[in-house]
Structures are given as structure tokens and as C-alpha cells.
Amino acid sequence: MPTIKAAILGFGTVGEGIYRIINEKKKEIEQQTGFTIEIATILVRDIAKKRISTPGVQVTDDIREVFGQPQLDIVFEAIVGEEPAYTYLSEAIAKGYDVITANKTMFATHGPALLQQAEEKGGHIGFEATTAGGVPIIQTVKNLLTGDRVHRIQGILNGTSNFILTKMRKEGLSFKAALQEAQNLGYAEADPTDDISGKDAFRKLMILSQLAFGKQPEWKTIDIQGIDKIKLEDVLEATNLHYRHIADIEIDENGNLSGSVAPVLIGPDHPFYGIDGVDNAIIVETEYLGALTLVGPGAGMYPTGSAMVNDFIRIAGVRKKELITS
Amino acid sequence: MPTIKAAILGFGTVGEGIYRIINEKKKEIEQQTGFTIEIATILVRDIAKKRISTPGVQVTDDIREVFGQPQLDIVFEAIVGEEPAYTYLSEAIAKGYDVITANKTMFATHGPALLQQAEEKGGHIGFEATTAGGVPIIQTVKNLLTGDRVHRIQGILNGTSNFILTKMRKEGLSFKAALQEAQNLGYAEADPTDDISGKDAFRKLMILSQLAFGKQPEWKTIDIQGIDKIKLEDVLEATNLHYRHIADIEIDENGNLSGSVAPVLIGPDHPFYGIDGVDNAIIVETEYLGALTLVGPGAGMYPTGSAMVNDFIRIAGVRKKELITS
Incomplete structure (x- = not known):
């Protein structure tokens, strides 16, 4: 059986998730793709840090050693x-490797350039894990785009913000106390600025815009508000309404994009009304289908790792067909 | 550009939807698949019945004329x-045609045989439209099955039942009055037995079971209850709870299936709590992802027709690769 040789760049929660799933599912991946996958090398920031054992795998803090691996795929x-x-990633694509990324900050900005570079090179990019973690929104939108047309996408794209809003409403916690609890539970980063300022949700919205409409709006035209200015009394006063932090992008008949990222008060008829906790949710509105809503885990080692392994299996399937046709 | 020649069997709401979408999207389909699609023939039950104009297309009530078309694809x-x-369909597969079906009653029973027949013949079957109309649950489960494992599927799979339960709760209508309204709006058939007895939801559950677990439970082991025995006072008494008609199938560690189809009282924490009206909703629980929920239109000319055209575009893509490799 032919082998696909892989590198993992970054070995935090998500990187470890990929490593675990690939090892747990080696046989199933072989059956489904016809390839044996071998993780040859892992790039870490701090070589001295304690981490899970990865027998037979080169662990290095030097990207040159990673790219020096013979026949990486x-x-x-x-x-x-x-x-x-x-x-x-740009170097990886230039070298003819396929790439799969979970990096939303990088991909919101550089996704268009990387996608173009990959197309020119005939390489593949998987980016399911950049947006809404384990929710297969990228693949779903790709599928919908065959034979249908997307008009609008709305999303709860930041699980930390949704967790905080849920805690405030259900338990009467202050914003600060709810944020602290999110941090204690590992949902929010040590520096939660990107989550609570709306920036993180904005980036994911830009990735979705690129995918659904083939372009992004000028970033500065989008008003970005986070949840950091919401007070407990605002949340509690809205007795029958729920605050949700919603990222929203829409295309008009002339192809013009408009969007917003902001906390919004919604009623029981809105599909996001019942989405509590760290879940992500996305509504895709299309010409023929109407509205499709997806809800699921927006983060986590296994959901995100699994999204990347799914990308891998799809790309391996394409590779196989190319092997046959070449 | 090579042409794909198509037949439409049955020209009710769904058949007309396929015809309309294929004509409206001819150019997009050509761009995406590299094929021109030509609807060559339409099979109807009553040739005298008034219907939309289909210039250049053979309209017949004789299946022999359909299968007599040269080079159908x-x-x-x-x-x-x-x-x-x-x-x-069995004859179509035997003749080497690909098939795309929206027929849940037929596919719940004969799907396994047709899938096997198509595999032996090297043909393709699209059946996205059999289950939950425009909600792309079949493709989503197929994608999840690469690299993940499904444990359980729960669904609101009958939009008519959900519409009736919603009307009873929100407007205090009796079961009979709500059913009448569903019929007036065209949601329920003249004979609504299959909808309100739970049979329709059961069949879709069997299709999902076959897909997710590779098998169906013995049909007689599944207790099927409809919404036809629910009284208005039951609905109104459950003040903070909502009745939902839920079809549920689960696999245990030994590979044994268990399931049920019944109205269930659920609270605000259940993902189905807010699903009102004719929408369908499905929760897929997997090993790595956790729970993914999909919500969308369970029926209708355009959602269902669009699901079938999507199937077509996917199959055309596979055909093209086979053309290249052959």
C-alpha cells in the first residue's frame, strides 16, 4: 500500500488531536483511502516541553528539519x-505538498493567496477546521454551491462569547465572572481579547465569505462589536429575548457584500434562540433550499482534529484518482 | 461538450422541481460538470392532465417508451x-443508467437491494432527497463516516407532524383542525395516514440506519407511534415542554441496533425544542465530533428538486473522472 508522509506543525490541543485520531484510525484510513499514513515529523515551539510520547516521529523546533524530510506529501x-x-504553508505549497490548516487568523488574511497558489500548483488545501471547529460548514457550503446559490450566512462563530452570554443569562454571573469561568474551563485563551472583541468571529466570517461568494468585503467596511460591553443588567432585562453574538454576511443582486459582527437580541422564533454554551451555529440561506442551520461543537481536540482528518481523507481520495489518471 | 441524457419518472411537485432547476441552471451545471444535461423524456401517469410546457421533451405514460430512448444516461x-x-429503477440500473430517487417508501424497503445492484454494475444511486428533503443529511453522514463513527441519529423527519404539533401548542387547535390546516396548505396528503401514524418518519429512519450503520434493524422490533393519539389537553398541559415526533436509532458496542418512533416531551435544553413548523431536524452523534444538528426544509418543490440536482452534479463529477480514467 502506498504511504502518505505527513508533518504536523504545532502540537497544542489541535495538533495532538490530529496525532491521536490518525493513530487510532490508521486501519480505517487505510481502508477508506488506500493509503498508509505516516506522521514523519512534528514541529514544536519548545522542544523541552513535556508532551505525549510520539514513538518513531521526529520532533523538532526547526522548520528546516521538517521540510528536509524526504518525500513529504x-x-x-x-x-x-x-x-x-x-x-x-506557502513554502509547503511551493514544494508541492498538500496542506490542511486549522489556523483561522492566518487563513482569513492569507487564504485567498494560498488558495490561488495551490490552484496554480495543482495542490490541495483543506480548511474545514478553521471555521466552527467540528461543524462541517466548509464542506456543506461547498456542496450547496453545486447547483444552488448562497445569499446570506449568519453564525454564532465564537463559542467562548456564547458560553459567557449563556452564563450571564442563566446564572446571573457578571461578564467578568463568566469570562473567568470560561478561562478556568479552558474555553478562553489566557488573552481572550480576540474572542470577546468579536475579532475571532469576524475572521471566520471572512473565510465563509470567501468560500460562499468568492470574495471578502473590504474589512474596514464591517462594523465589529464584541460582547465585552454587554452588562449583566442588559442581559437580565431582556427577559424573553436572548443575546447572541452573531456574525452576518449577505450578498445583494448586484454582487455587493454587506455584513456585521455584533451582539443581537433575538426572540424564540430565531434558530439561534436555543443555542446555549460553547456550541457554534450557522444558518446558510440559499436560492433553492431556503435556510439550512447547522449546530455543533466549535472547538475541542477531537472535533477539530477530526475535521482535519476528514479533510485529509477527502484529499487522499482526490490524490488517488490523480494517481490513477496520471 | 458531452451530453448527459436524462429521464424524469413522475411529474408531480418534485419532478417539476427537477425540470425547472435543471433548465434554470443549465449554464452553471455545464460549468461545474463539463456536461450538457438534456431532459429527453418524462414519464407521467395521466397523459391528459394539464401541466407546465416542456418543449422538445417526450412526455409519455409508457415506461417502454422511456427505456426505448437511445443512449439514456x-x-x-x-x-x-x-x-x-x-x-x-432496478431495470434502469440493469441497463447501466445512474439513478437519483426521492422515493422514501420505495428506498426504505428496496434501497439495500438497489445499492448492491448498482455496486455490481458500477452504477451510481443518489438518494439525498429521500430523507429530510432539502437538508443534506445523506451527504453529511457520508462525509462524517470518513474518519469518524456514528453512534446515534435522532430526527424530526416528518414535517407534517411537526406542523400539526406546533399549531396545537401555539394556537390551541385540535388535532383535527391542525391536520385540516396542514392539508389546506398542501403540507399533508389527501390521505395523511403515513404522516400522522409515524410510518413516514420510520421509513426515513431506516434509510438513515442503512447509511450510517450499513444495516437496518428488523422492522418489527421498532415500536412506531404517530401523533394521531395526542390530545390537545396533553399538549397544553405540558406548559414548559414541547411535544416533538422523534425517530431515534442507536448502535451499541456489540453492533446491535435499537430504535423508536414516537412523540416525546422535551425541555428547553433539547436541540429540537425550538424546531417549529414544517422544518425537519436531525442530530447525528459521533465518536469524535460529538453531536451535530442540521435543520432545514423537509419538503417542497425547490428544496427537494435541488437535493436531486446536487446528487446529479456529484454523480456527473464521478462520471467525468471515470471517463478520463477509462
């Missing part, structure tokens, strides 16, 4: 932040 | 009931 990228992730 | 089937639909 695919790169899983689970680094945080734009750089050096973009530089690494 | 694909058959869209939108007939109601097991027969003659099964016989027609």
Missing part, C-alpha cells in the same frame, strides 16, 4: 497566529 | 410508492 498546520504559519 | 425518479418505482 502533506502538512497539517495547527499553529496560532498569522506568522510564521503563512510563510510555512 | 440517468433517471430521476419522483414517483410515489414502492411499485412500479422499484421495478423501473
Whole structure:
């Protein structure tokens, strides 16, 4: 059986999730793809940090050692932040590797360039895990785009914000106390600015816009509000309404995009009314289908890792057909 | 550009939807698939009945004329009931045609045989439209099954039942009055037995079971209850709870299936709590992802027709690759 040789860049929660799932599902992946997958190398930031045992795998903090691996086929990228992730992936594509990323910050900005680069090279990019974690929104929109047309996408795209709003409403916690609890539970980063300012949701919205409409609006035209200015009394006063942090993008008949990212008060008839906790949710409105809503885990080691492994299996399927046709 | 020649069997709401979408989207389909699609023939029950104009298309009530068309490639089937639909599709597969069906009654019973027949013949079957109309649950489960494992599926799979339960709760209508309104609006058939007895939801559950677990439970082991025995006072007494008609199938560690189809009282924490009206909703529980919920239109000319056209585009994509490799 031919082998696909993989690198994992970044070995935090998501990187470890990929490693675990690939090892647990080795046989199933072989059956489904016809390829054995071998994780050859893992790039870490701090070589001295304690981590799970990865027998037989090169662990390095030097990207040159990763790219020095002979006959690498695919790169899983689970680094945080734009750089050096973009530089690494751009080099990976230039070298002819397929790439699968979970990096929303990088992909919102550099996704268009990477996608174009990959197309020119005949490579593949999987980015299901960049948006809404385990919810297969990227694949679903791709499928809908065959034979239908997307008009509008609304999403609860930041699980941390939704968790905080839920805690405030249900338990009467202050914003600060709810944020603290999100941090204690590992939902929010040590620096939660991107989550609570709306920036994280905005980036995912830009990734969805690129996918659904083939373009992004000018970033500065989108008003971005987070949940950091919502007071407990606002939440509690809205007795029959729920605050949801909603990212919203729409295309008009002339192809113009408009959007917003903001906390919104919604009533029981809105599909997002009952979405509590860290879940993500997305409504896709299309010409023929009407509205389709997806709800699921927006983060986590296994949901996100599983989204990336699914990307891998799809790309391996395409590779196989190319092997046959070449 | 090579042409794909299609037949439509049955020209009610769904058959007309396919015809309309294919004509409206001819150019997009050509761009996406590399094929021109030509609807060559339409099978109707009553040739004298008034219907929309279909210039250049053979309209016949004789299946021999349909199968007599030279070089047919694909058959869209939108007939109601097991027969003659099964016989027609089995013959179509034997002749080497791909088939796309919206016929849940037929597919729940004969799906396993048709799928096996198509596999032996190297043909393709699209059946997205059999279950939950425009909600892409079949494709979503197929995608999840690459690299993940489904444990349980719960669904609101009959929009008519959900519409009736919603009307009873929200407007205090009796079961009979709510059913009458569903019929007036065209949601329920003249004979609504299959909807309100739970049979329709059961059949869709069997299709999902076959897909997710590779098998169906013995039909007689599943207790099927409809909404026809629910009284208005039951609905109104349950002040903070909502009745939902839920079809449920689960696999245990030993591979044994258990399931039920019944009205269930659920609270605000259940993902189905807010699903009102004719929408369908499905929760898929998997090993890695956790729970994914999909909500959307369970029926209708355009949602269902669009699901079938999506099937077509996917199959055309596979055909193209086979053309290249052959």
C-alpha cells in the first residue's frame, strides 16, 4: 500500500488531536483511502516541553528539519497566529505538498493567496477546521454551491462569547465572572481579547465569505462589536429575548457584500434562540433550499482534529484518482 | 461538450422541481460538470392532465417508451410508492443508467437491494432527497463516516407532524383542525395516514440506519407511534415542554441496533425544542465530533428538486473522472 508522509506543525490541543485520531484510525484510513499514513515529523515551539510520547516521529523546533524530510506529501498546520504559519504553508505549497490548516487568523488574511497558489500548483488545501471547529460548514457550503446559490450566512462563530452570554443569562454571573469561568474551563485563551472583541468571529466570517461568494468585503467596511460591553443588567432585562453574538454576511443582486459582527437580541422564533454554551451555529440561506442551520461543537481536540482528518481523507481520495489518471 | 441524457419518472411537485432547476441552471451545471444535461423524456401517469410546457421533451405514460430512448444516461425518479418505482429503477440500473430517487417508501424497503445492484454494475444511486428533503443529511453522514463513527441519529423527519404539533401548542387547535390546516396548505396528503401514524418518519429512519450503520434493524422490533393519539389537553398541559415526533436509532458496542418512533416531551435544553413548523431536524452523534444538528426544509418543490440536482452534479463529477480514467 502506498504511504502518505505527513508533518504536523504545532502540537497544542489541535495538533495532538490530529496525532491521536490518525493513530487510532490508521486501519480505517487505510481502508477508506488506500493509503498508509505516516506522521514523519512534528514541529514544536519548545522542544523541552513535556508532551505525549510520539514513538518513531521526529520532533523538532526547526522548520528546516521538517521540510528536509524526504518525500513529504502533506502538512497539517495547527499553529496560532498569522506568522510564521503563512510563510510555512506557502513554502509547503511551493514544494508541492498538500496542506490542511486549522489556523483561522492566518487563513482569513492569507487564504485567498494560498488558495490561488495551490490552484496554480495543482495542490490541495483543506480548511474545514478553521471555521466552527467540528461543524462541517466548509464542506456543506461547498456542496450547496453545486447547483444552488448562497445569499446570506449568519453564525454564532465564537463559542467562548456564547458560553459567557449563556452564563450571564442563566446564572446571573457578571461578564467578568463568566469570562473567568470560561478561562478556568479552558474555553478562553489566557488573552481572550480576540474572542470577546468579536475579532475571532469576524475572521471566520471572512473565510465563509470567501468560500460562499468568492470574495471578502473590504474589512474596514464591517462594523465589529464584541460582547465585552454587554452588562449583566442588559442581559437580565431582556427577559424573553436572548443575546447572541452573531456574525452576518449577505450578498445583494448586484454582487455587493454587506455584513456585521455584533451582539443581537433575538426572540424564540430565531434558530439561534436555543443555542446555549460553547456550541457554534450557522444558518446558510440559499436560492433553492431556503435556510439550512447547522449546530455543533466549535472547538475541542477531537472535533477539530477530526475535521482535519476528514479533510485529509477527502484529499487522499482526490490524490488517488490523480494517481490513477496520471 | 458531452451530453448527459436524462429521464424524469413522475411529474408531480418534485419532478417539476427537477425540470425547472435543471433548465434554470443549465449554464452553471455545464460549468461545474463539463456536461450538457438534456431532459429527453418524462414519464407521467395521466397523459391528459394539464401541466407546465416542456418543449422538445417526450412526455409519455409508457415506461417502454422511456427505456426505448437511445443512449439514456440517468433517471430521476419522483414517483410515489414502492411499485412500479422499484421495478423501473432496478431495470434502469440493469441497463447501466445512474439513478437519483426521492422515493422514501420505495428506498426504505428496496434501497439495500438497489445499492448492491448498482455496486455490481458500477452504477451510481443518489438518494439525498429521500430523507429530510432539502437538508443534506445523506451527504453529511457520508462525509462524517470518513474518519469518524456514528453512534446515534435522532430526527424530526416528518414535517407534517411537526406542523400539526406546533399549531396545537401555539394556537390551541385540535388535532383535527391542525391536520385540516396542514392539508389546506398542501403540507399533508389527501390521505395523511403515513404522516400522522409515524410510518413516514420510520421509513426515513431506516434509510438513515442503512447509511450510517450499513444495516437496518428488523422492522418489527421498532415500536412506531404517530401523533394521531395526542390530545390537545396533553399538549397544553405540558406548559414548559414541547411535544416533538422523534425517530431515534442507536448502535451499541456489540453492533446491535435499537430504535423508536414516537412523540416525546422535551425541555428547553433539547436541540429540537425550538424546531417549529414544517422544518425537519436531525442530530447525528459521533465518536469524535460529538453531536451535530442540521435543520432545514423537509419538503417542497425547490428544496427537494435541488437535493436531486446536487446528487446529479456529484454523480456527473464521478462520471467525468471515470471517463478520463477509462
